[in-house]
Amino acid sequence: MIEQNLNELEKRSIYIIREAYSRFKNIAALWSMGKDSTTMLYLARKAFMGKVPFPVIHIDNGIDFPETYQFRDELAKKWKLNLIVAKSKIKPEISGFSCCGANKTIALKKVMKEKGFDALIVSIRRDEHGIRAKERYFSPRSKDFKWNYKDQPAELWDDYTSKLDNGGHIRVHPMLDWNEIDIWRYIKKNKVPVNPLYFSRNGYRYRSLGCTHCTVPIKSNAKTLDQIIKELKVTNVEERSGRQQDKEKEYIMQKLRAFGYM
Amino acid sequence: MKVYRVAMLGHKDHGKSTLIGSLLIKTKSVTKQRIEEAKKASKELGKAFEPAFLLDSFYEEQRNGMTLDTTRAEIHYKNVAIELIDVPGHEELIKNMITGASYASAAVLIISAKKNEGIRPQTKRHLYLASMLGIDKLLVAVNKMDTVNYSDEVFNNIKNGIEPFIKELNLKEYYFVPISAYNGENLTTNSIHMKWYKGKPLLDVLLRLLKTNKSKDKRFIGIVQSKIEDKFAIHILNGELKSNDLVKVLPQGKIAKVKSIYNGLKPSNKAKVGDNVMISTDVVLNRGDLLVHKNDKLEPVSMFLGKIFLAKNIDKRNVIIRINGLDYNAKISFIKRIDPTRNKELDGKPEQLEVAIVKVNVEKSVAVEPFEINKDIGKFTIFDNKNNFLGFGNVLKL
Known part of the structure; x- marks a missing residue:
């Protein structure tokens, strides 16, 4: 896995977060308590002298891991986050595509509408999935959350679109350039707090975190940040291989994203 | 790496x-x-x-x-x-x-x-x-x-x-x-x-x-991203900024003193190219303002010659151009029509996928330089009044 220059990545992400903050009236960020969105919040603190100046949304379906809830509450307090918990209902018979597609997206739509957010920071990365690699830094979504991937706006140099459909919003992607291994190297270098589920217990660890229903751990003995970084240097397995919704059918990620999934 | x-x-x-x-x-x-x-x-x-x-x-x-x-x-x-x-x-x-x-x-x-x-x-x-x-x-x-x-x-x-x-x-x-x-x-x-x-x-x-690397000059250029409480978010495009520096603010033209610099989670004495800092000054800065050294020759203009690529037909002379992160009303007049597939001058009005030399009149003055000299502040993008992308351009001459 390619290791990039962390200073350059940090500078570009902070630039994008600040551009977004100054261009939109009412911006929020999604926080899953995973490594990517937690790193993004750390960068936002660096961008604004230690304080995240926008609300942070957790889409909570009630079935996240206990460690995840504990991590959320502790860090929200420590970093003085303006945390919004948006509850989504979970139906036991629904999983994978329909779960993330229906349940989480419905909850997100509801909170976006209630609070009138016009932009949402989402910590996706280009190396996660071929479809995510097609994203812009600023990516418009229509009123019904659709991603018109066939007609994305031009995005030249460091200048991002601020075009808004009536009632739509802009997804802001400050972490697009980062690779999985860069996130871990950055976490180590800056001592960014991290969800304990990523570290090996009984020979298994979570490499990508979703809820308890659709995430499975991978075989791993990596118990420290150094061991995780070492493991990633030689891995030949995709990061999201433990995520059910990615594997159900070909092009599923494309459909999920077109319908508003993160 | x-x-x-x-x-x-x-x-x-x-x-x-x-x-x-x-x-x-x-x-x-x-x-x-x-x-x-x-x-x-x-x-x-x-x-x-x-x-x-x-x-x-x-x-x-x-x-x-x-x-x-x-x-x-x-x-x-x-x-x-x-x-x-x-x-x-x-x-x-x-x-x-x-x-x-x-x-x-x-x-x-x-x-x-x-x-x-x-x-x-x-x-x-x-x-x-x-x-x-x-x-x-x-x-x-x-x-x-x-x-x-x-x-x-x-x-x-x-x-x-x-x-x-x-x-x-x-x-x-x-x-x-x-x-x-x-x-x-x-x-x-x-x-x-x-x-x-x-x-x-x-x-x-x-x-x-x-x-192969070209050596970069040390000339300082910073751009204002936003105002946060009593401080200003600055992105350093080139060179270095130190506390107590005197900088010229463009297009305002005022001279400002950099009172303090905050880089990341800590105060700092200086910032270099690519850095995103917070500064406090004795002048109120606005989004899109450029900061240069107080003796820098850069001056704002309200008219310049540009070379543009037409991603779409430009039917109306009145367009929006985005320069240094801000949108301005502007009028463009075509001077030359160029076929970019032959680099040849053509007669008539330039069309979609062609290039044109244009005169750009901007509603307010802006700080720009020819693209050849400075890529950071020598470029612009063009939109119609519904924010549809029409093309992009290089500043040729002031």
Whole structure:
């Protein structure tokens, strides 16, 4: 896995977060308590002298891991986050595509509408999935959350679109350039707090975190940040291989994203 | 590790995505799982394994065998990381091509050697656009050499056909390499089929191109992103800023004293190129203001000459132009019409996919410089009043 220059990545992400903050009236960020969105919040603190100046949304379906809830509450307090918990209902018979597609997206739509957010920071990365690699830094979504991937706006140099459909919003992607291994190297270098589920217990660890229903751990003995970084240097397995919704059918990620999934 | 960004340019079907796919495989920069997925997708669509599917992940892209939108792939070669930016070759997708190419400092231009393919208008248009986007290093990959029996004559004809155009565009550093992307010939090792070619394989030539560095000047330029409480968010475009520096604020024209600098989570005495800092000053700054050293010659103007590329027809003289992060009402008047596929002046009104020399009158004064001198503050984008992208431009003369 390619290791990039962390200073350059940090500078570009902070630039994008600040551009977004100054261009939109009412911006929020999604926080899953995973490594990517937690790193993004750390960068936002660096961008604004230690304080995240926008609300942070957790889409909570009630079935996240206990460690995840504990991590959320502790860090929200420590970093003085303006945390919004948006509850989504979970139906036991629904999983994978329909779960993330229906349940989480419905909850997100509801909170976006209630609070009138016009932009949402989402910590996706280009190396996660071929479809995510097609994203812009600023990516418009229509009123019904659709991603018109066939007609994305031009995005030249460091200048991002601020075009808004009536009632739509802009997804802001400050972490697009980062690779999985860069996130871990950055976490180590800056001592960014991290969800304990990523570290090996009984020979298994979570490499990508979703809820308890659709995430499975991978075989791993990596118990420290150094061991995780070492493991990633030689891995030949995709990061999201433990995520059910990615594997159900070909092009599923494309459909999920077109319908508003993160 | 520094990552070099390279745009992959060329006419549709000349093999841009296939080349990137092959490079990913050759340099082992892609997981087995991704290769398996691409194989599976190829099979389901009843096609032979297509390395391009490693990039073209939209369903529509795989079914129709064409790239719709720009994407990126990273390769690792001899301890250098290179980000290859794939762009669509179709004319109607030029907006996506420009988006992808604007991130790069170097380009690989792909020209197919296959019979009836060769140098096309779109090949030259991509080259012209690359120079307007600020790309100044070029590698021309003559592809599909396997379809012409690896003939040096075909290769030389293409080289001689495109070289004068490259020179006209003032691209100073460029190389030619014959390859077969699909068969993986001359990518990382010299091909046994082309013993007449005395140069290095494609990736080694690319490394040489990327590693030559121009020394950057130390002139300070900062841009104001926003105001946060009583402080200002500044992005440093060039040079260095220190506390107690006196800076000229443009277009306001006032001189400001930098009272304090905050870099990240800590106060700091100075900031350098690329940094994003918070500063406090004795002058109120606005988004889009430029900061330069107090004796800098930069002055705001309300009229300049520009060269623009029309992504769409520009029917009305009144447009919105975005400069230094702000939108302005502006009037443009056409002076010359240029066909970018021949670099020739034409009569009449410039149309979509053409280039024009224009006079730009801006409603307010703006601080700009010719693109040739300063890429950071010598460029602009053009929109209609509904915020639809019409094109982009370079400042030519003040």
